[in-house]
Amino acid sequence: MLVLSAGAQEKDSFTPMPLDSxxxxxxxxxxxxxxxxxxxxxxxxxxxxxxALNHYTYRRFARVQTLDDDNKVxxxxxxxxxxxxxxxxxxxxxxxxxxxNTLQRVIMSPSxxxxxxxxxxxxxxxxEIAQYNLKYVGRQKVDEVxxxxxxxxxxxxxxxxxxxxxxxxxxxxxxxxxVTNGRMVPDDTRKNHEDLHPPFMTWRQQVDxxxxxxxxxxxxxxxxxAGGSYTASQDVHIRDTIKYADYKRFGSTIKIIYEGQxxxxxxxxxxxxxxxxxxxxxxxxxx
Numbered sequence: 188m189l190v191l192s193a194g195a196q197e198k199d200s201f202t203p204m205p206l207d208s209x210x211x212x213x214x215x216x217x218x219x220x221x222x223x224x225x226x227x228x229x230x231x232x233x234x235x236x237x238x239a240l241n242h243y244t245y246r247r248f249a250r251v252q253t254l255d256d257d258n259k260v261x262x263x264x265x266x267x268x269x270x271x272x273x274x275x276x277x278x279x280x281x282x283x284x285x286x287x288n289t290l291q292r293v294i295m296s297p298s299x300x301x302x303x304x305x306x307x308x309x310x311x312x313x314x315e316i317a318q319y320n321l322k323y324v325g326r327q328k329v330d331e332v333x334x335x336x337x338x339x340x341x342x343x344x345x346x347x348x349x350x351x352x353x354x355x356x357x358x359x360x361x362x363x364x365x366v367t368n369g370r371m372v373p374d375d376t377r378k379n380h381e382d383l384h385p386p387f388m389t390w391r392q393q394v395d396x397x398x399x400x401x402x403x404x405x406x407x408x409x410x411x412x413a414g415g416s417y418t419a420s421q422d423v424h425i426r427d428t429i430k431y432a433d434y435k436r437f438g439s440t441i442k443i444i445y446e447g448q449x450x451x452x453x454x455x456x457x458x459x460x461x462x463x464x465x466x467x468x469x470x471x472x473x474x
Contacts, residue, residue, distance in 0.1 A: 202386065202408070203353060203354070203368050203369060203370075203386050204368050204386050204387065204388040204405070204406070204407070206368075209329055209330045210327060210328070210329055211327055211328035211329075212327070213324070213325040213326070213327045213336065214325050214326040214327065215324065215325040216325075216326075218323070218326060218335065222321075222323035222335075222337075225323070225335055225357070225362070226316065226321055226337070227313075228362050229311075229335075229357045229362040229363065229364070230311060230312060230313040230316045231313055232361070232362045232363050233310050233311050233312050233313075233363065233364065234312040234313045234314070235398075236310060236363060236398045236399070237310050237312050239397075239398055240310070240398075240400070241278065242436060242437055242438070243400075243434050243435060243436055243437060244269065244270060244271040244272065244433075244434070244435050244437050245269075245270050245400075245431055245432065245433055245434045245435070246267065246268070246269050246270070246283075246431070246432050246433045247267070247268045247269075247270060247303075247429060247430070247431055247432075248265075248267050248428075248429065248430040248431075248432070249265070249266050249267075249268070249303050249427075249428075249429045250263065250264070250265045250427070250428045250429070251263070251264040251265075251290070251295065251299070251425070251426070251427050252264075252425070252426045252427075252428075253290060253291075253292050253293060253423055253424060253425060253426075254424040254425075254426060255424075258424075261291070261292075262289045262290040262291050262292060262293075263288075263289050263290065264288045264289075264290050264295055265284075265285070265286055266282060266284070266285045267282070267283050267284040267285070268280045268281065268282050268283065269281045269283055271437070272437055276438075280304070292421070292423050293410075293423055293425070296382050298349060298371075298375075298382055298384070299384070301349055302349065302371045302384060303427075303429060305349070306349055306351065306371040307367075307371075307387055307389050307401070307404040307406070307427075307429055308389060308401035308404070308431065309351050309355075309364070309367045309389060310364070311339070311351075311355070311364065318341060318342060318343075318350070319339050319340060319341055319342060319350075319351075320339075320340050320341075320342055321337045321338070321339055322337060322338045323335065323336075323337055324336045324337065324338055324354070326359065327356065329356050329365060329366055332356075332358055332365055333358070333359040333360070334356040334357055334358055334359055334365060334366075335356070335357045335359055336354060336355070336356050336357075337354065337355050337357065338353070338354050339351055339352065339353060339354065339355055339369070340352050341372065344372065344373050349371050349372070350371070350372050350373075351367070351369055351370075351371060351372075352369050352370055352371075352372045353367065353368050353369010353370060353386070354367075354368050354369060355367050355368075358399065361399065363391075363398065363399045364391060364399065365390070365391050365399050366388065366389070366390055366391070367387075367388065367389040368386070368387075368388045369386060369387070370384060370385070370386045370387065371384055371387075372384075376413070378413070378415050379415035380415075381412050381413065381415070383410040383411070383412065384406075384410075385406045385407055385408035385410060385425045385426075385427060386406060386407070386408050387404055387405065387406030387407075387427060388404065388405055388406070389401055389403070389404040390402055390403045390404075394434050395434070395436075400431065400434055401431045402430070402431050402432070403429070403430055403431070404427065404428070404429040404430075404431075405426075405427065405428055405429075406425070406426070406427035406428075407424075407425065407426045407427070408424075408425060409422050409423065409424050409425070410422065410423045410424075410425055
């Protein structure tokens with residue numbers, strides 16, 4: 188998020204999104220399975236999920252708002268995109284609705300769009316996990332889902348790349364991420380180039396009976412812009428809301444692999460079959 192505006196960021200601290208009553212007490216005792224083994228297994232599952240997700244179409248509703256001192260919306264950017272495939276089968280995004288942008292105190296930056304497209308629906312694969320330090324912090328229930336909680340931080344920041352910094356909750360039985368709480372980094376704090384971003388939470392839900400798909404993201408915070416040569420310092424209250432809906436598998440020749448098994452046929456329906464028990468999604472805030 189840009190204002191028309193301090194040195195390079197040395198330390199990164201932020202207040203994460205608050206946890207609601209759906210998060211139980213954190214059990215900090217050591218797990219029966221070594222944390223390194225849990226990390227290895229869930230990264231493998233996340234790799235499977237990334238591959239499966241690449242064969243789904245869905246619709247994304249993205250809303251970015253600024254709020255005044257009375258907590259009333261005084262500007263909004265809203266866009267609806269279909270994430271789909273072109274006739275050659277190549278992944279593409281098509282904007283289907285985009286009313287006039289009324290944001291006045293900030294402008295959408297390329298990193299804002301990148302976070303909406305790739306950062307908020309955070310996936311941590313075996314290949315990507317080498318870029319992060321993970322620390323096991325305990326076991327915690329998220330609604331009725333028993334989870335392992337890990338703090339995640341990038342080992343180093345490479346130029347022009349975005350990273351997740353925060354905490355993830357991993358389903359203890361399915362070994363997939365179900366909730367993400369943190370922020371995409373780095374921020375650009377250089378004078379006249381400030382580009383700041385709020386903390387966010389993303390919730391996933393089982394929509395095909397096998398994988399946890401992102402369904403809702405909420406980000407909110409007050410961004411402190413120091414100002415520049417031609418702009419005054421200001422605090423801007425930002426709220427992001429992203430919904431992901433209408434997941435549909437693309438084509439009929441794709442094989443979806445789950446735990447080493449081809450589940451393409453028995454996973455064709457998004458909803459659970461009658462009589463089939465499906466895990467409840469983690470709680471998410473009401474709008």
